[in-house]
Amino acid sequence: MTLSVRFTVRMTEDEKALLEEKASKLNVNSSEFVRCATFNYDPPSPQIQVASVDWKIYHLLGQVKFELNKIGTNVNQLAHDANLSVIMGSPMQSQLEELNEFSGCLNQLIGLMSEMRSQITDSTGVKPK
Incomplete structure (x- = not known):
């Protein structure tokens, strides 16, 4: 027209x-x-404009999340051992509190990374490569 x-x-x-x-x-x-x-x-x-995504960074976030999960598992094992030590009479209460706080921070980071990856896929409407 x-x-x-x-x-x-x-x-x-x-x-x-x-x-x-x-x-x-x-x-x-x-x-x-x-x-x-x-x-x-x-x-x-x-x-609709699809945002450009650097899939290498997306996958790197996944790898970092995986490694943080492994570290978190190790911290939880250390906290478990520290709890057993406290029950058996060893004075490790301050270290135990630090381990629990560190474990909470790791879990928060893992959640944030998962959320970032979800937002990337949701905002682009494209599945990861």
């Missing part, structure tokens, strides 16, 4: 701002929005 006729409409600044806001929500310019509203056209389908 060739647009060859110009038609001018006067409006307030507030109306213009509202028009531009509604048009931008549909990802069209103001003229296209007015034509769609006036002539009861369906607005064009918005083009």
Whole structure:
């Protein structure tokens, strides 16, 4: 469709701002929005842009998460042994508290990495390579 006729409409600044806001929500310019509203056209389908993802970094995050899980398992084993030592009368309470705090931090990091990887796949709509 060739647009060859110009038609001018006067409006307030507030109306213009509202028009531009509604048009931008549909990802069209103001003229296209007015034509769609006036002539009861369906607005064009918005083009979805998929973010570029560096899959090497994505997989590296997975490897780091795996290694953190292994470290967390070792810390949990140390905490278990420290608990047994405390039960048997060894004064390791401060080290035990540090191990438990460290274990909590590791679990939080693992959760954050999982969330980051999920957000990458959700935002792109693309499955990892």
